[in-house]
Amino acid sequence: MLRLIFILKNGNIIYQYQFGDTLEESYLYDLYNLIRTDINENIKHEEYFKYRISYLADCSLNLVFIFMTSFGIRIEDIERELNICKKEILNLFIDVLKNNNSDIKDNIFNDFEPILYKIHKNLKPKVSLIGFAGVGKTTIRKLIKAEEIPNEHSATINVDSSTIKVGKLYYSLWDFAGQKQYHHLWNTLIKGSDVVLIITDSTRENVEKSKVFTNFIEKEAPFAEYAIIANKQDLEGALNPLEIKNMFGNGANVYPMIAIDQSNREKMIEIMADVLGINTEVSPLLKPLFARDSLIDEAERALKEGYLEVALEKFQEIVKLSLHLDDYEIAKIMEEKTRKIESILSSNETEEICNEEFQEVDTELNENDDQINSEIDTQNSRAHLHEIEVEDFIQDIHKIKKTDEDNRKEILIDINKLNRPPKSKTEELRADIDRMIKEAEELGKKIF
Ligand SMILES: Nc1nc2c(ncn2[C@@H]2O[C@H](COP(=O)(O)OP(=O)(O)OP(=O)(O)O)[C@@H](O)[C@H]2O)c(=O)[nH]1
Numbered sequence: 282m283l284r285l286i287f288i289l290k291n292g293n294i295i296y297q298y299q300f301g302d303t304l305e306e307s308y309l310y311d312l313y314n315l316i317r318t319d320i321n322e323n324i325k326h327e328e329y330f331k332y333r334i335s336y337l338a339d340c341s342l343n344l345v346f347i348f349m350t351s352f353g354i355r356i357e358d359i360e361r362e363l364n365i366c367k368k369e370i371l372n373l374f375i376d377v378l379k380n381n382n383s384d385i386k387d388n389i390f391n392d393f394e395p396i397l398y399k400i401h402k403n404l405k406p407k408v409s410l411i412g413f414a415g416v417g418k419t420t421i422r423k424l425i426k427a428e429e430i431p432n433e434h435s436a437t438i439n440v441d442s443s444t445i446k447v448g449k450l451y452y453s454l455w456d457f458a459g460q461k462q463y464h465h466l467w468n469t470l471i472k473g474s475d476v477v478l479i480i481t482d483s484t485r486e487n488v489e490k491s492k493v494f495t496n497f498i499e500k501e502a503p504f505a506e507y508a509i510i511a512n513k514q515d516l517e518g519a520l521n522p523l524e525i526k527n528m529f530g531n532g533a534n535v536y537p538m539i540a541i542d543q544s545n546r547e548k549m550i551e552i553m554a555d556v557l558g559i560n561t562e563v564s565p566l567l568k569p570l571f572a573r574d575s576l577i578d579e580a581e582r583a584l585k586e587g588y589l590e591v592a593l594e595k596f597q598e599i600v601k602l603s604l605h606l607d608d609y610e611i612a613k614i615m616e617e618k619t620r621k622i623e624s625i626l627s628s629n630e631t632e633e634i635c636n637e638e639f640q641e642v643d644t645e646l647n648e649n650d651d652q653i654n655s656e657i658d659t660q661n662s663r664a665h666l667h668e669i670e671v672e673d674f675i676q677d678i679h680k681i682k683k684t685d686e687d688n689r690k691e692i693l694i695d696i697n698k699l700n701r702p703p704k705s706k707t708e709e710l711r712a713d714i715d716r717m718i719k720e721a722e723e724l725g726k727k728i729f
C-alpha cells in the first residue's frame with residue numbers, strides 16, 4: 282500500500298499526503314536527508330524499516346517526488362505511479378513551480394487530489410482474511426461489501442479476491458478458502474498482505490487451532506499488520522475478546538464481531554482501517570475508543586472527588602459507548618457499577634431524610650435511643666460499604682482501561698491516598714446524629 286507521498290522543492294517540503302499514521306515533518310526531512318545525495322531523474326528505491334522509499338527528481342525545477350510504500354507492492358507499479366505523479370504535478374502547477382517560490386501552499390495542490398486517490402487505488406492495501414473452514418470469512422467479506430449475508434455455509438474455493446471502495450479509498454480484499462484441501466495455497470496467497478485478519482469463531486477449540494496463524498504470518502508476510510476477529514459472538518459459550526487475547530498471548534488486538542449482523546458493517550470497516558493504521562480522521566473506530574478512555578478517567582476523578590452523580594453519568598455514557606463498540610462484557614460490568622452508584626445515591630438520600638426526621642422528632646428521642654443507635658450502626662456499615670465499593674469501582678475501571686489500552690500507558694493509583702467522600706459524608710452525618718442525641722437528652726431532662 283501507498284503510505285505517504287511528499288514533494289520537495291529546493292529541499293523544502295511543498296506537499297505531503299499521509300494515508301497511514303501521521304509522521305512528523307522532521308521525520309520526513311530525516312528520510313530526505315538519507316537519500317538526497319543519490320537523487321536524479323531515474324527512479325531509485327531504498328528499504329527503510331518495513332517500507333520501501335522510492336524517489337525521483339526533476340532537476341531543472343529542483344523538485345523531488347518521494348513515495349513510501351509497503352513491500353507488497355510491485356516495483357513496476359510503484360515506478361509507473363511515481364512517473365504519473367511527476368507528470369501530473371508538472372502539468373498542473375508548472376507556472377507556480379517555475380517561480381522558484383519554495384513557499385508554495387498545500388491548497389495549490391487541491392486539484393491534485395483526484396490524481397492522488399487514483400495513485401493510491403493503483404497501489405492499494407491488500408487485506409487478507411484467513412481462518413479455518415466455516416468461521417465466517419466470506420460472511421465478513423460480504424458484510425464489508427454490503428452484500429447479502431449468507432445464512433448457510435457455502436465453502437469458498439481457492440480464494441475470492443475483490444477490490445472494494447471504502448470512502449475515498451480502495452482496498453484489495455482476499456477471502457481465503459478455509460477447508461483443508463486449500464491450505465497448501467495459503468503461503469502463496471498471503472504474500473504481500475498489508476493486513477491479515479485472523480478470523481476465529483470464538484470457540485475454545487478454534488481459537489486454540491488458529492494460534493498457528495501468527496507464526497505463519499510472521500514467516501510468510503513479515504511486514505503485515507495482523508489482528509484477530511472474534512466472530513460469532515452471538516453464539517452461546519463464545520469466548521470473550523479478552524480470553525482470546527490471553528490465549529494468543531502475543532499482544533495482538535482482538536476485535537469482537539457478529540458478522541451476520543448487517544449493522545456491524547461500519548464497525549468492520551473501522552477495524553480494517555484501524556489495523557491498517559489509517560489515521561484517526563479517516564478511522565472513526567478510534568474515536569469511541571478514545572472517548573471511552575477519557576470517560577473512564579473522568580469517572581475515576583469524579584469517584585475520587587466524591588461527585589457520585591457525575592460519576593453515574595460518566596458510567597452511563599461508558600455503557601453506551603461499550604455497547605456501540607460491541608464490548609458487551611465491559612458494558613455489563615459498567616451497567617452493574619451504574620446500578621450500585623444509583624443505590625448508594627438513593628441510600629444517601631435516605632440518610633438525608635433520616636436526618637430531617639430526627640430533627641422533627643427530637644422531643645421523643647428518649648424513647649427512641651435504641652432506634653437511633655441502630656441507625657448509627659447502619660450508617661457505620663454503609664460507610665464501610667461505600668468505602669469498599671468505591672475502591673472496588675476504581676479497581677474495576679482500571680482493569681478495563683488496562684485492557685482497553687492494550688500496550689498503552691498503564692495507570693497506577695494509590696488507592697490508600699484517596700479521600701473517599703462517602704465516608705467523610707457519613708462521618709458528618711454521625712456527628713450530626715450525636716449532636717442531636719445530646720440536644721434531645723438535654724431537652725428530655727428539661728421536660729421531665
Ligand atoms: N451465528 C453466527 N453465524 C455466523 C456468523 N458469521 C458467519 N456465520 C455463519 O457461519 C457459516 C459459515 O460462514 P462462511 O462465511 O461461509 O465461512 P468461511 O470462513 O468463509 O468458510 P470457508 O469458505 O469454508 O473457509 C455461515 O452459515 C454463516 O451464516 C456470526 O457472527 N454468527
Ligand SMILES: [Mg+2]
Pocket residue numbers: 418419420435436437456457458459
Ligand atoms: Mg468462505
